[in-house]
Amino acid sequence: MSSTAFSSVYEVCSYAAGVAGNLFAFVLFLSPIPTFQRIIRNGSTEQFSGMPYIYALLNCLICLWYGTPLVTPGVILVATVNSIGAVFQFIYISIFIRYAENRVKLKMLGFLVSIFSIFGLIVFVSLRFLDSPSRQLFVGYLSVASLISMFASPLLIINLVIKMRSVEYMPFSLSLATFLMSLAFFVYGMFKHDAFIYVPNGIGTVLGTVQLALYTYFSSASQEESRHPLIDP
Template structure:
């Protein structure tokens, strides 16, 4: 071993682990960020104009990324598995609450989508174990995780459309957007350190989309406050 080489490797491993842990902690904040929204839903016993679609996307994404992070698919990225196992639990809780308080038509739609997520996930596990092995299995699940991550990061774009139409950020939770942005940056760095294409590419895209959400939030929340001040002056 070359002098100093072991220290370089130890420092690299430490940095990789530290960035991964930071991503896990930020992800925990992300998973808790919808709590105020669901407190409102429970308090009002109505889902109002909130959409359950982002939570369905998030559940599917967490399940696929959890599978990608397990040793049967990708050894050495266990922090991906840990964060997504916790994420899957939280998303399932949120979806259950949403179904409980949603109108009948929306409740049925969400229930069908939830069942579809589990059927699809079990199908992915079966296909990846039965038809692929080694690197080809990692590639198969990896490309699926990239697609699901991009879909999850893009799902708030539906809410952005509502914000633009109503010129109000009422239904766009700020902390959800902020947490998405921060966790994307963390796992982008984690993926870059691991040189894992399937981690850094979707999280790089998530960083850009998260920044876009924050910019739109800042613009319309400022316009909303300005409108409120003008209304007070007019009265």
């Protein structure tokens, strides 16, 4: 195979991995819809927290900035997925604020303003004071920290599953989509030789694998118990 043909195949595989990551991420972005349908139907945020969507919005904005040509040329699929994610998170936060109690509403508005202020400061500093290589390092490290913190959040769910010996709070479709998205962007980052992409998504892939393994184990255990229930003497 000639070097030109190899290069073409390499680029196609890289693009395919990035597109797959976008598609799997889209499934994740849709996953909170049932929660917000309930909020709208009941006219109240009840006991739901809006903080996961605040954190997700900040993560999407930072990773969106990292994927733009001004920071990292050649990884535009990182920018596309996070731009879509930012829109979804903003919509979710807006709905949450609409139906939250006044005290919570003001708190969420404050967080929202803070998020955009932080993002604006990151953009300003990276453009005003840093050259291109330094800019990529600065935003890259921020994106890695943000992604790792996002991927670490399922650890609470994993702990709950082990403690309760039940997968009730860990939907299979969500765990699978998380695993596939992380795996796709891990491969995409490897193709692009970009550690700021493949390192956090490699961690996400490992955590996703753990979630799927736990789901398989406790689902099998639950089915076994249902077939052979314990009978008190």
